[in-house]
Amino acid sequence: MKLSPKFTPYLYILPLVLLLGFVFGYPLVRIFEFSFKKVRGIDGPWVGWENYRLILHQDLFWESALHNLFLLIAVPVMVAWALLISIVLYERIRGWKLYRVVLFLPYILAIPIIAVVMKKMFQFSGPVNEALRWLSLDFMALDWIGSSDVALWTVMIFIIWRESALGIILFLARLLSLDESLIEAAKLEGANWWQRARYVLIPQMKTVIEFYVVISVITMLSSVFSYVYIMGGGRGGPGTSTMVLELYIFSALIKISLPGIASAVSVLLFLVSLLLIVPLFAVRRRANEEEVG
Template sequence: MRVAAQRFEAYLYVLPLVALLLFVFGYPLVRIFEFSFKMVRGIDGPWIGFRNYELILSQGLFWESVLHNLQLLLAIPAMVLISLIVSIMLYERVAGWRLYRVIVFVPFILAVPIIAVVMKRMFQFSGPVNEVLRWLSLDFMALDWIGSPDVALWTVMVLIIWRESALGIILFLARLLSLDEATIEASKIDGASWWQRAFHIIVPQMRGVIEFYVIVSVITLLSAVFAYVYIVGGGRGGPGTATMVIELYIFNALIRTSLPGIASAASVLLFLVAVALMYPLFRARRRVAAEERGP
């Protein structure tokens, strides 16, 4: 009885925080689901069933936004490869590794709007990137990185790769520091090259954390790129709709066209996709924890 009472007492301690979280996050979530089935004008409106969802799914702009989010997923292989190579180099303590560790962590510490503003200045047609290319007599590569509809989304992708790879480096380096160094040292003695050690010894032992990072990156690129495209695209997904993504589509529906029902329906769809990705995320996290505990 005493054990049961102590367990019940522990729940009482966390009850106020749970109630606060339910109020802060749970109530808005319920209201969003409710608004997605209404024609909201002001603070409420009549029930219209699935009409908002039908309107969204029939809009070309919505599907274009979805396509842009899917295109951004192409950044994930580059993020994984960069993170692996840099983390292994830091793990092997190349000359100046302490300085390099600070440099690669800085992008992830800085706020996205700060980075996006700086990068937008750098990639302007008359910005430093094009000036360097012209100085190197590579004028054909001096593109309108921000103003061209054909290039703008890829410029955003470069920015995302540069910043989000820092998280991968942090995760991979943490996993590397928990590995048994005896196997790696033995491979060095046997004459294994750097690439052989990396892809035949180190990477197989990091499968769980790589899966975890990939799933986190998928969720990020589907539902957490608003700040990037808002600043680079001038707040409207420009030029034209070249950098329009789902989050910006929701923002425009709510703020610019005052259609809370449409914005809520799109938010619900995005939320359901994110929830669907949570299961493999937790599976990957359990695998990482099991690997860190060892056999």
């Protein structure tokens, strides 16, 4: 039987789709299944919603979730910082290519390596506080890592510093692909730097900005484990001040051997991520339809 030409491309990608479905789909299904079981070892009896009831009545779970939501504050900061730096580099200041490499370097290095360095730097007697004391800013020399009041803020600063590097490169790549005649025309019309950035450059970067926002939201919700594990000493410390949902899942799975609980939290994190991310794509789709219309 001869296939219709419109089905031929799908036939070529079918093996890859099946492979991806097995690699990603099967574990996802098993996680959902485990979340309804009291797992010991590789399986266990069905307990229904019991795992969800247990975690929803734990203060530590809600504290971890609040910490993840708190880290979302970093998203607009990263977007603004990355936009500012990328536009400055786009002006081709002297040495801008070198600055581009230096700014992207933190994103290339492994998180555990630079987390250890940052932890040393932000210790109470570390270089950061020593520099502040040398500048007679002793009131700003805080116990960045050891104080539960500022530990999560320190982690956020670290995340902003590293993750904004990706935004800078993405935004700069988009800027370098723009038609520079528009910038030249704006200059001839007397537009200053701020007006060129606001009315000419940023509107043409809407798509890549939205993409970076989505990536950043995903990062803050489900990709900060390495940061808090190193900075918080593997326990979310001091106390539980840097405990996030990923670390909560890790503790439930590895430290107290409760895969059912870990799976239930993973499912909730997955669903919440979808609830926050899907609307972003919906907004983008409507914007595209309006542009076409």
